[in-house]
Amino acid sequence: MPLKTSFQPYTLEFKFDAGTSRGVLREKETWFIKVWDEANPKIFGLGEAGPLKKLSIDDREDMHQQLAIILRTLEGREHPKSEEEIYQIAKELAGRDFPSVRFALETALLDLLNGGERIIFKNAFTSSGLKIPINGLIWMGHTDSMLLQITDKVAAGFDCIKMKIGSMDFEKECDILDYVRRKYYQKELLIRVDANGAFKVEEALSQLHTLSKYKIHSIEQPIKAGQPEAMRKLCEQSPIGIALDEELIGVYNKSEKEALLREIRPHYIILKPTLAGGIRSCIEWVEIAAAMNIGWWLTSALESNIGLNAICQLAVHLKAISYQGLGTGQLYYNNIPSPLSVESGHIGYNSHVQWDLKDLTL
Incomplete structure (x- = not known):
């Protein structure tokens, strides 16, 4: 019909x-x-x-x-x-x-x-309570604010944190990382950082070497997108893993994707369906990355629980491993109430909780 x-x-x-x-x-x-x-x-x-x-x-x-x-x-x-x-x-x-x-x-x-029940893919995320490990996101702010965020995330059971960097003085950001490593030296805390392209090309490698002292797992987009030669050299020489994020925006054809990854050879790619052209485009990125032995994980792009739910189900559909960037559902006063919940550094789907769509006027 x-x-x-x-x-x-x-x-x-x-x-x-x-x-x-x-x-x-x-x-x-x-x-x-x-x-x-x-x-x-x-x-x-x-x-x-x-x-x-x-x-x-x-x-x-x-x-x-x-x-x-x-x-x-x-x-x-x-x-x-x-x-x-x-x-x-x-x-x-x-x-x-x-x-x-x-x-x-x-x-x-x-x-x-799938029946109009917010089931995007039929898998264990919604059917049997499979939980996805996620990173705890640390937003930029004053030093005390960022340290408090980190303390709260670790106390809440997160084993992986992702810290936004690039807006403060670089030495202050390193001081925060040093403090975290000293405070939680007994805890196997995985740290990712996201520069959103804030590093200057001529300074980036030196900054990456400095960051490596704090046992950083990876850095997202250290320099601005659109500089493939400079990014390739960084990936070759960096002491920590480099993940492409903004670099993937606007690259939708399979041949373009293959050419980009072949040229830059990143350690990881970050997939946001909202930016990367949707679900099928992300599936294709994963297939290409796997063939080149490039790691990947999924991240939300500040969607409400409607979009976040779809990305969580996609993560399980793609058999994602490691920590995904899916902890954004608690950011908003007026998010759409849903079965999604975050506990002990994992996101899950409580099938006993109903979607509350009363604020939608569609």
């Missing part, structure tokens, strides 16, 4: 000032989309398109109008019968220009395909 669609803008409100190298975040604009079969409107799929300001390709002023056009094109089509058909529809409608919409379409249509 023909499909029907609707969508709703929604502003997520942070519980605190979230500091990054691109500024302080206090709210995040996102869009929820709803897809249902005209003959059975009570069963519907939900997806989320939440581009990141100043970063996403589809961070644009006319997003509302463009989303309306894309969903109008989906209206009246027959209900897709397979995952591959869904991926093709999302690719056709959203293309390269709207990666977050592509992710939202895939999520909503997969949800609908």
